[in-house]
Amino acid sequence: MDKNVIKSLIIEYQQFVDKITLIERDIHLSNQLNYVFVGLRRAGKSYLMYQQIQHLLKEGHQIEEMLYFNFEDDRLINLTIEDLDLIKVCYEELYAHRPILFLDEIQIVEHWEKFARRLADQKYRVYITGSNAKMLSSEIATTLGGRFIIQNVYPFSFQEYLKANNIIVEPVWYFKNRTEIVRAFSAYFYFGGLPELELIKEIEKRQWLSGLFNKIFFGDLITRYSIRNDLAMKVLIRKLAESVKQPSSFNRLSNIISSTGVRVTTDTIIDYLEFAQATWLIFSIENYASKLVEKVSNRKYYFIDNGLLNLFLIDPETSLLENIMAISLKKKYEDELYFYLQNIEVDFYIPAQKLAIQVSYSLKDGATRKREVSALLKIAKVMGADKLLIITWDEEDMIVEDGKKIAVIPIWKWLLE
Incomplete structure (x- = not known):
């Protein structure tokens, strides 16, 4: 690649990320660690990079310290690992700073992981994004050698979605603007x-x-x-x-x-x-x-x-x-999340929390209510689960049966608690 093209892109990207307006995600990163951001296309991995850059700027860093590079840029074609080294050389010709590197969709470049490990070995601070889960394969994990933290990036939580739509969730939201929040949840639910x-x-x-x-x-x-x-x-x-x-x-x-x-x-x-x-x-x-x-x-x-x-x-x-x-439980509990099916059918079970959850759109039908309650009472007896929930669309209740309490909570309320 032409060095002048690379230099112009470095400066262009700096100007872009310095001015971009963000909806802040509820994700907080250490300034002392290297990260690989992974997730679905359009889940916000790049924006999490922009967020971290702006955090660093607020802490006193200069925009010139930020080496952000977007490898999906259509002006970049058939890059090789040698081009990765060239990008770093071009930055060093522009600035005397030690760069903080933000490498966006770097998996496009073959053997990128060798470059990433070398940067980590040389004590650079590095942030990487990619949609390709080959980035998480055992081979690449071995190559990175524990030098990077894997940060899963999910779509907006409901709380983040409300924030993006300028809807404030106050401590007394349930009494103050519940109608507005429930109305917003409908769009979040379907889209x-x-x-x-x-x-x-x-x-x-x-x-x-x-x-x-x-x-x-x-x-x-x-x-x-x-x-x-x-x-x-x-x-x-x-x-x-x-x-x-x-x-x-x-x-x-x-x-x-x-x-x-x-x-x-x-x-x-x-x-x-x-x-x-x-x-x-x-x-x-x-x-x-x-x-x-x-x-x-x-x-x-x-x-x-x-x-x-x-x-x-x-x-x-x-x-x-x-x-x-x-989705919500997976984000919170990761590999501790299960379902339970053996003479009992329970939708979600988190053994480490002794938490069992049934999901039912409505409990107004007597047979449905009996089935959901019975399953939770059985898993409480068999597995010792003592936190029992039924998640509904908009019904709320507290069921007390056989000495156990089962909280019935609307989904939109549960997502905000």
Whole structure:
């Protein structure tokens, strides 16, 4: 690459990130650590970089110290690891500072991880983003050698979504502006929390989400993983969406998809599920009560954002309710989150917290209420769970039965607590 082009880009990027207006995320980073930001396309990884740059500026650093570089810039083509070294050389020719490096979508450059490790070894402070979960593979994790912290970046939480829409959540919000908050939740519930979506008119939101899904599907899945049977992958994603509340085994998914006339083997399904999770389109949780083999082969799959899930659903409310709860719990508990299925069916179980949660759109039907309460009472007896919740759309109650308290909480209230 031409050095003058690189230098002009360095200065252009500095001017850009210095002036950009941000919606601050509820993510706080140490100034002493190196980070790799990973997550879905458009989840806000780059903006988290901008946020960290502006934090450093407020602390007294100069914009000239910031070496931000966007490797998705269409002016950059076929970069190599030698170009990465050249970018650093060009910065050093411009400034006498020791740079703080922000390398955006660097996974585009082959062997980027060697450059990243060398920077860390030389005690540079480095921040990296990437949509490609190859960045988290065991090989690259070994190469980075523990020098970087993996920071998962999810779409907006409901609290962040309200902040982005200038809705203040005061300590007395439940009595002061609950109606406004519930109304805002409806849009968040159906369209999800991807930050860029806040700039899109409501009538165009679904179209924007559809376009994003196509980019993920064809760019991050089909092209990146050289998938020849794109129809099978599309059918798999649709089936996962339709069965988002139920466990799905590898064999069951293989049989369902093959029954549509798209022949796939179980091994292919295993690969496709791994790819879909690697691109952050979906995530999975295990059955706490299962044996080891079943923990791996029979999981519940959820979508990382309600807006993307909603593209595939008719009458989506019950599925979206459980999915949004799964997202929130996954962010908070990560690998400590399970479901429980063994003579008892409980939607979510966090053993470390002794917390069991059922998700039900409404408890007005007597049979539904009995089923949900009974399951929680059983898991309290069998597993010793003592925090019992039922999450609903808008019903609130405190059920006391067999000496146990079960809190019934509306989803929008739970997400703000």
